[in-house]
Amino acid sequence: MVPRYARPQMTAIWEPEAKFRIWFEIEAHATDALAEIGVVPKSAAKALWAWWATNPAIDVAAIDAIEAVTKHDVIAFLTWVAEQVGDEARFMHQGMTSSDVLDTCLAVQLARATDILLADMDALLEAIERRAMEHKYTPTIGRSHGIHGEPTTFGLKLAQAYAEFDRCRARLKAARAEIATCAISGAIGTFANIDPRVEAHVAKKLGLALEPVSTQVIPRDRHAMYFATLGVIASSIERLATEIRHLQRTEVLEAEEYFSPGQKGSSAMPHKRNPVLTENLTGLARMVRSATIPAMENVALWHERDISHSSVERYIGPDATITLDFALARLTGVVDKLLVYPERMQKNLDKMGGLVHSQRVLLALTQAGVSREDAYRLVQRNAMKVWEADGALSLLDLLKGDAEVTAALSPEEIEEKFNLDYHFKHVDTIFARVFG
Numbered sequence: 459m460v461p462r463y464a465r466p467q468m469t470a471i472w473e474p475e476a477k478f479r480i481w482f483e484i485e486a487h488a489t490d491a492l493a494e495i496g497v498v499p500k501s502a503a504k505a506l507w508a509w510w511a512t513n514p515a516i517d518v519a520a521i522d523a524i525e526a527v528t529k530h531d532v533i534a535f536l537t538w539v540a541e542q543v544g545d546e547a548r549f550m551h552q553g554m555t556s557s558d559v560l561d562t563c564l565a566v567q568l569a570r571a572t573d574i575l576l577a578d579m580d581a582l583l584e585a586i587e588r589r590a591m592e593h594k595y596t597p598t599i600g601r602s603h604g605i606h607g608e609p610t611t612f613g614l615k616l617a618q619a620y621a622e623f624d625r626c627r628a629r630l631k632a633a634r635a636e637i638a639t640c641a642i643s644g645a646i647g648t649f650a651n652i653d654p655r656v657e658a659h660v661a662k663k664l665g666l667a668l669e670p671v672s673t674q675v676i677p678r679d680r681h682a683m684y685f686a687t688l689g690v691i692a693s694s695i696e697r698l699a700t701e702i703r704h705l706q707r708t709e710v711l712e713a714e715e716y717f718s719p720g721q722k723g724s725s726a727m728p729h730k731r732n733p734v735l736t737e738n739l740t741g742l743a744r745m746v747r748s749a750t751i752p753a754m755e756n757v758a759l760w761h762e763r764d765i766s767h768s769s770v771e772r773y774i775g776p777d778a779t780i781t782l783d784f785a786l787a788r789l790t791g792v793v794d795k796l797l798v799y800p801e802r803m804q805k806n807l808d809k810m811g812g813l814v815h816s817q818r819v820l821l822a823l824t825q826a827g828v829s830r831e832d833a834y835r836l837v838q839r840n841a842m843k844v845w846e847a848d849g850a851l852s853l854l855d856l857l858k859g860d861a862e863v864t865a866a867l868s869p870e871e872i873e874e875k876f877n878l879d880y881h882f883k884h885v886d887t888i889f890a891r892v893f894g
Contacts, residue, residue: 505546553652716795
């Protein structure tokens with residue numbers, strides 16, 4: 459975790475003290491269930507909760523000191539709790555194994571982290587929708603291969619982003635359901651030394667689903683899917699960030715990141731206004747995606763359990779969720795304050811002398827009886843003159859002066875094909891599909 463790219467609410471989920479508090483809740487709830495079915499005395503569960511009611515601080519340093527000797531984190535934690543609670547603590551962890559605590563805790567942490575990410579996505583979707591409505595009919599050029607294609611609107615660009623992030627939100631919600639499972643099944647996952655009712659009780663208390671069959675550990679295909687989902691969201695962040703970066707290029711300058719008073723763009727060139735936030739988002743997206751391959755490699759464990767996944771998850775659990783949380787919040791801020799320049803968009807639309815209307819003329823010629831091959835030839839030969847003149851010539855004027863073209867279309871019919879509004883007649887339909 460890099461503090462520069464972290465926010466307190468998400469970071470708090472992964473703090474050692476927060477982890478140990480979840481561990482205690484798992485152990486105490488399990489002891490409650492064990493007491494209820496008569497495996498341990500009810501006084502044991504009461505002793506645990508009585509100590510917990512005093513709101514004790516978790517002495518992370520003391521637990522770490524014990525682990526330095528035991529070389530086992532769960533045993534170190536249980537030893538420390540026993541020192542605080544006293545003799546009744548000996549009934550804690552009856553029939554359980556370390557993975558019962560570790561995997562269930564990770565499920566809780568990822569579920570809580572996901573709740574924050576879902577809220578982040580709601581804020582981002584709200585910002586995108588608001589700006590899309592603002593620029594629903596703002597004309598701009600659509601580009602394919604980076605080259606002028608046909609007109610679109612800036613609102614449609616943002617509507618596409620909204621639909622993409624709406625899909626991402628649905629995937630994230632599904633990923634939360636998949637990752638939020640509880641396993642309290644004991645060594646090798648057979649429930650030999652612990653009753654399945656204990657697992658059911660703990661799961662209910664922690665808001666988790668039951669893992670149908672665990673092999674001492676929760677199967678890691680769940681985690682692979684979860685981190686893959688985070689990777690897809692990161693890629694969607696990068697997609698929108700890259701679009702904004704291109705739109706901010708000096709030669710384009712149709713939109714740009716907000717440049718605050720006192721902000722500096724370069725230590726050497728005072729004129730610079732750089733897309734630093736979206737460039738940063740591109741880099742952060744790469745870091746979130748970097749978690750996906752290790753998560754997938756964690757699926758293949760030896761037999762019923764090994765710990766080759768453990769060290770990986772100690773990295774990617776906090777890092778991927780903390781980084782994605784920061785990135786989503788940063789992107790929301792970029793969209794919210796994005797400077798949009800409709801006049802520059804119109805200027806770029808007009809830059810190439812009407813080339814963006816070539817398809818309409820091509821189609822009109824074919825409908826007038828000209829073969830597609832000849833229609834393409836007629837439009838292209840005039841379009842290339844405009845292209846080579848860098849827009850100094852007008853495609854409309856050239857077409858109206860081309861005898862082969864005017865033999866099929868009147869000047870008025872040709873002019874009608876250069877109506878910009880024609881391209882926007884289905885904007886309402888698309889917006890209804892996206893926003894309802």
